[in-house]
Amino acid sequence: MSKGSDTRQAVRQRLYTRGSKRRYYIDLRDVGGGREALVPEGQTYATTDELVALDLAGKRIAELEARKRGIYFGELKRTATLGEFAREWLTFRRSFTTIEGFTGERTIRRYEQALRNLFSVADQDVRIDQFTKSDAKRALSRLANLPSRSGGTLKAASLHQVHVTMKQIFEHAKDEGVVPPNHNPWGALARADRPRLPKTSTTDFLEVYEAAMLIEACERVSGSRLPLKQLVATFLLTGGRKAEVLGLEVSDIDLTRKVIHFRANRWRGIKTKERRTVPLWPQLEEILRPYLARHSHRSGLLFPSEDSDATRQVMLAAPNKPLKLAQAIAAELLGEERGRALMAKKLTPRALRPTYCAARLQTLDNGQPIAIWTVRGEMGHSSMKMIEQVYGRLGTIRHRSEVAEYRLDAEDLARARQQELPMGSPNASPSRAVEETLDNVIGEHRSPGSMEKKQGDLHDNVPDLPLSDSQRPGRIRLAEFLKEVGISKNNFFLTYRRDAEWMKRLDGHRDSGDRLHFAAGAGRLLREFRDTGPHFNVGRRPGRACEVCTAWVHPRLTNCPSCGQSMSEQDRKRARRRSRR
DSSP states (O other): OOOOHHHHHHHHEEEEEEEETTTTEOOOGGGGGEEEOOOOOOOOOOOHHHHHHHHHHHHHHHHHHHHHHHHHHHHHTOOOHHHHHHHHHHHHHHHHHHHHOOOOOHHHHHHHHHHHHTTTSSOSSBBGGGOOOHHHHHHHHHHHHHHHHTTTTTTTHHHHHHHHHHHHHHHHHHHTTTOOOTOOOOOOOOGSSSSSOOOOOOOOOHHHHHHHHHHHHTTOTOOOOHHHHHHHHHHHHHHHHHHHHHHGGGGEEEEETEEEEOOSSSSSSTTSOOOOEEEHHHHHHHHHHHHHHHHHTTSSSSSBBOOOOSSSOOOOOOHHHHHHHHHHHHHHHHOHHHHHHHHHSOOOOOHHHHHHHHHHHHHHTTEEEOOOHOOOOOOOOOOSSSSSIIIIIOOOOOOOOOSSSOOOOOOHHHHHHOOOOSSSOOOOOOOHHHHHHHHHHHHHOOGGGGGGOOOOGGGGGSOOOOOEEEEEEEEHHHHHHHHTTTOOOOHHHHHHHTTTHHHHHHHGGSSEEEOHHHHHHHHHHHHHHHHSSEEESSSSSSSOOOOOOOEOOOOSSSSOTOOOBBBBHHEEEEEEEEHHO
16 A cells, blocks of 8 residues: 555544534644644535545644644744744644643643633734733733623633743743743742632532432432432542543453553543552442443443443533432431531532542551552542642541441431431421522412423323322422522423332322422422412423424433334434534
8 A cells, every 4th residue: 555545544534524414524633733624715614525524634734743843933933923922832732732641622721711811911913032021910910800701800710820821831932942041921920920829628528428328319319310329439439530430431440350440541531641540449349240230231431421322422421410419318318417517518529539538548558547649649649739738638537447438327227218208308397498489489370271281291190189288398398409409490390200100109108298209290280280370380391392293202202102203313413403503
């Protein structure tokens, strides 16, 4: 095979298509570019012709490789403006990122945002070797008063990012001979003139009993098809970052050696670019082994998104809403005092990382406290500073054992498993704030015709029984629950109405006043409110309309009950249209 055909084949391997029209894009991250659309001159959209795409790709690669070799920097000696050199530095930085593994795409985006902020107040056409320290101080002063999108001014972190970015640009300019060896106005700023970052705020983390109850509560989150218990347990027992855990592959779980590997793959990179290994603790193995056995045929992602199919896999998004629901259930199971403390914490996948660190620091290694540098390696930090200053809080319980685990004691476990109704007691007395929340939730009116029954509605099987006055406390707790978890009413009912199991159990708990059962009986509630006047304002019914026959299809159904068309394919088309917007 000739050299020309080898080159053409290498270019073809970079190409990929998007959309139903199969428009061509190219991945140029290893030569200083990005994921770019191949748009012919004079046109608006990427080409659909492979030959045209190959020609455009070859020209773009040649241009980027020329920049990578430093030709552009050579032409800019002592004549470059600040804006020109900054743009060329970004091109070089992208190439350096993917080849040397030093920074990631998120860091590149921060550099770009810092330059946009700077050039909104500073002259980018000034020669780089004529930019002085007074110019840098003046730019920082103007940036401090620059309005932000949130309505205030730029935060100290944004000013700090500008300072760090410009200091690196001038250091690179010195290496390239574009400025004199001692010329770095940003590095020469006095300490008092540099932007100061605020002190690191405390990060919420869970006590051992809170994490244990959270794992128990994940089994009770209704309406979610996520493997929530397995996912939360992996966060809690590995200390991985959000993208690191969501991007784990099945091959990363080594049941033989009892370890889990965090390493870069096609789904995501690793922040420090260092592959690391963490122990597969016995509790996590107990949870993951049955899950892996059920999906023994699966390869690729350990937790793929519901949008995945047989031909492609999609990385799961952060499970923030199901995690909030599990938090509310765990708080109810823990009791009033402990539950209130748990609900006061901002629980996200990020909060589960310091939870692991705190638990790991309380373990023993051959009878001695675990070494901090061991924990640093498992957390993936380049130094022990973060462990000592941010993550290394042991909590209120000194849980000393040879393994990291979150286990409930026998009393708490028995009490939790005896509670069939996890979301509250009908005897709880609501506060005035909850009463006002209830009025806001059920105090809106709608026309009776807006809640007509649709074909395929699973709630047609729920009996239309009136709610008695004794069930008012349950309605109040439902309103309180909506306020606690911080989700919209529409998403709340979308979560629980899709679970037919709760509807089957509804008849046996009609008068319990339980919040989850009221949610499961949302159809009954809505019809009762429709007939009497006020009802819950859910905004829109869960589901979507079939694009072929316009029938309304429930979220759990994969095919339209009227015409039989695949709803999964229609959902993918809708997602592609939204992404193109």
